[in-house]
Amino acid sequence: MKNLPVLMAFFAITLISCQAPVPSGEPDLHQHIRFNQVGYYPTALKEFVVADYEAATFVILDEEGKKAFDGTLVNKGKWEASGETVMAGNFSGLSKPGIYTIQLNTGRVSAPFEINMGVYGSALDASIKSFYFQRASMSIEEQFGGEWHRASGHPDDQCLFHPSSGKTEGTLYSPGGWYDAGDYGKYVVNAAITVSQMLNLLEMVPKAIPGDKLNIPESGNGIPDLLDEIRYELDWVMTMQDEDGGVFHKLTALNFGGFIMPEEYDLDRYIIGKGTYSSLTFAAVMAQASRIYAETDPEFAATALTAAEPAWEWAVAHPEVYFRNPEDVVTGQYGDNDSSDDFYWAAAELLISTGKG
Numbered sequence: 001m002k003n004l005p006v007l008m009a010f011f012a013i014t015l016i017s018c019q020a021p022v023p024s025g026e027p028d029l030h031q032h033i034r035f036n037q038v039g040y041y042p043t044a045l046k047e048f049v050v051a052d053y054e055a056a057t058f059v060i061l062d063e064e065g066k067k068a069f070d071g072t073l074v075n076k077g078k079w080e081a082s083g084e085t086v087m088a089g090n091f092s093g094l095s096k097p098g099i100y101t102i103q104l105n106t107g108r109v110s111a112p113f114e115i116n117m118g119v120y121g122s123a124l125d126a127s128i129k130s131f132y133f134q135r136a137s138m139s140i141e142e143q144f145g146g147e148w149h150r151a152s153g154h155p156d157d158q159c160l161f162h163p164s165s166g167k168t169e170g171t172l173y174s175p176g177g178w179y180d181a182g183d184y185g186k187y188v189v190n191a192a193i194t195v196s197q198m199l200n201l202l203e204m205v206p207k208a209i210p211g212d213k214l215n216i217p218e219s220g221n222g223i224p225d226l227l228d229e230i231r232y233e234l235d236w237v238m239t240m241q242d243e244d245g246g247v248f249h250k251l252t253a254l255n256f257g258g259f260i261m262p263e264e265y266d267l268d269r270y271i272i273g274k275g276t277y278s279s280l281t282f283a284a285v286m287a288q289a290s291r292i293y294a295e296t297d298p299e300f301a302a303t304a305l306t307a308a309e310p311a312w313e314w315a316v317a318h319p320e321v322y323f324r325n326p327e328d329v330v331t332g333q334y335g336d337n338d339s340s341d342d343f344y345w346a347a348a349e350l351l352i353s354t355g356k357g
């Protein structure tokens with residue numbers, strides 16, 4: 001139950017936000033003491049803010065109510081972004097792990113918070129798990145999704161080719177992947193940027209990666225769940241590569257489908273556009289993935305690199321194919337006017353993975 005203190009803090013804050021209004025003239029100080037509800041690392045900068053409330057000094061109390069730290073509030077004046085007058089407190093000198101509250105000299109006390117090394121662990125786990133809930137073409141089972149279980153939608157097994165894709169006949173089998181942030185579209189450029197950030201995490205701080213217990217369908221298979229989750233996206237991304245190496249821009253309907261559950265969606269889905277930066281971002285993320293998966297899945301790593309190189313070559317041969325939404329398409333454009341940065345990124349990833357300049 002290492003996450004218990006964090007949960008306690010969360011519930012405390014939730015309860016506070018639900019409590020009855022405070023009589024006028026008596027500000028509800030819990031709303032006025034702003035701190036990092038997730039918690040603080042022991043040696044990190046630790047600050048909090050008191051907004052629109054008069055106080056001068058503060059103490060940090062431990063779980064037994066004993067003083068662990070004291071300090072003076074510093075007036076920071078009016079913060080234009082919120083329209084509030086704020087004072088700041090700093091308790092970076094307190095590094096001992098524990099559960100604490102902030103008490104002002106007026107007697108008002110904050111909700112509890114934690115100082116600990118593992119304090120962001122549950123937030124990281126939840127962040128990664130959130131991608132599981134975004135999976136297209138599969139149901140979210142109750143054993144993994146709890147109250148957020150739902151039926152499958154968007155099989156994407158017979159996507160039509162929009163003329164902007166360069167094709168007019170046949171259909172594309174393109175299931176899987178994650179839904180985009182606020183709609184049921186699937187966008188290659190967004191996918192590449194997102195996955196690359198996750199691969200950067202794996203590459204730069206492998207020790208920080210949660211293991212095999214995020215409670216997704218692939219948990220317990222001996223492979224870190226973050227790698228499993230990323231594969232769900234990359235397996236879809238790879239279906240978006242055309243036979244000539246170029247990469248289609250997006251898979252959406254002509255318009256958004258509204259705020260409905262996935263299984264209620266019945267619009268035709270199209271493969272739309274094909275361009276320089278979808279090809280370059282594809283090349284970049286696939287080249288990067290080939291390094292990250294080399295140890296756990298050498299076969300996929302080789303496939304990823306084999307896909308990256310023709311995408312790069314297509315972009316070199318078509319350096320200025322900028323995607324614009326066709327007249328009959330209104331879903332997210334994610335356009336670009338300059339592919340020089342995308343060339344740079346793809347070239348760097350390919351160089352690192354292949355050694356070829």
Ligand SMILES: [Ca+2]
Binds near residue numbers: 211218228
């Ligand atoms: Ca796993």
Ligand SMILES: [Ca+2]
Binds near residue numbers: 338340341342
């Ligand atoms: Ca660009």
